[in-house]
Amino acid sequence: MTLTTPVVEITNLKKTYMLGKVPVEALREVNLKVERGEFLSILGPSGSGKSTLLNLIGALDKPTSGKLLIDGVDVSKLNDNQLTEIRLKIGFVFQFFNLIPRLSAKDNVELAMSIAGMSKVERTKNTEQLLETVGLKDRMNHKPAELSGGQQQRVAIARALANKPRFLLMDEPTGNIDSKTAHEVIELIKKLNAEGVTIIMVTHDQNLAKEAKRTIQVFDGVIESDMVN
Ligand SMILES: Nc1ncnc2c1ncn2[C@@H]1O[C@H](COP(=O)(O)OP(=O)(O)OP(=O)(O)O)[C@@H](O)[C@H]1O
Numbered sequence: 348m349t350l351t352t353p354v355v356e357i358t359n360l361k362k363t364y365m366l367g368k369v370p371v372e373a374l375r376e377v378n379l380k381v382e383r384g385e386f387l388s389i390l391g392p393s394g395s396g397k398s399t400l401l402n403l404i405g406a407l408d409k410p411t412s413g414k415l416l417i418d419g420v421d422v423s424k425l426n427d428n429q430l431t432e433i434r435l436k437i438g439f440v441f442q443f444f445n446l447i448p449r450l451s452a453k454d455n456v457e458l459a460m461s462i463a464g465m466s467k468v469e470r471t472k473n474t475e476q477l478l479e480t481v482g483l484k485d486r487m488n489h490k491p492a493e494l495s496g497g498q499q500q501r502v503a504i505a506r507a508l509a510n511k512p513r514f515l516l517m518d519e520p521t522g523n524i525d526s527k528t529a530h531e532v533i534e535l536i537k538k539l540n541a542e543g544v545t546i547i548m549v550t551h552d553q554n555l556a557k558e559a560k561r562t563i564q565v566f567d568g569v570i571e572s573d574m575v576n
């Protein structure tokens with residue numbers, strides 16, 4: 348594989364859900380290429396297909412038709428084990444932080460590390476490094492309930508980075524925090540991108556979308572525009 352392989356390459360992608368007997372065309376003929384190092388936002392109104400697209404890119408769901416390559420690999424050709432493997436190469440961040448309440452920030456991040464071949468000492472070291480990256484070294488032993496919304500989301504971002512993913516997928520990462528705290532989260536996301544992390548972020552907030560380097564706008568299951576910010 349060459350360095351120029353896009354992280355995501357989508358051709359004529361369609362997703363139709365069946366609601367009982369009624370087909371819902373969530374995505375129609377989507378084409379998209381995302382290169383390594385990009386910071387892409389996906390903007391669109393409620394119901395336009397943003398999460399559907401993100402879930403397909405994350406190999407969490409299967410398209411109805413069309414082609415999806417992740418790191419040059421055709422996802423439709425993978426078996427369940429291979430799908431699990433490819434998902435480990437992707438970092439997920441959601442609107443609701445989904446941290447484990449009983450565990451400290453440190454343990455939430457460490458738990459996510461795939462432990463194959465990594466000693467406890469190494470896991471601890473990597474966890475501390477990640478929490479330092481997201482500015483929470485002094486909060487490592489706090490449980491989620493002892494952290495602000497923005498801090499919880501930063502733990503979730505550290506956790507998403509635990510397995511050195513090829514890219515980060517974020518669905519409304521600031522949707523559940525106030526606008527001031529949202530600012531610190533978006534600054535962190537920008538910092539990570541400046542350090543080389545590829546980011547694909549879904550939002551319905553135009554101001555947030557503009558923080559990315561590139562924005563695609565989705566309406567009714569179709570990409571209507573693709574712009575550099
Ligand atoms: N599991 C499902 N079964 C049936 N229809 C679905 C399913 N999931 C989503 N849809 C429909 O597909 C369309 C796209 O939904 P999607 O969740 O991708 O929108 P979205 O852009 O993420 O919206 P929001 O901003 O509200 O999160 C909507 O019309 C939705 O009702």
Ligand SMILES: [Mg+2]
Pocket residue numbers: 397398399
């Ligand atoms: Mg959504």
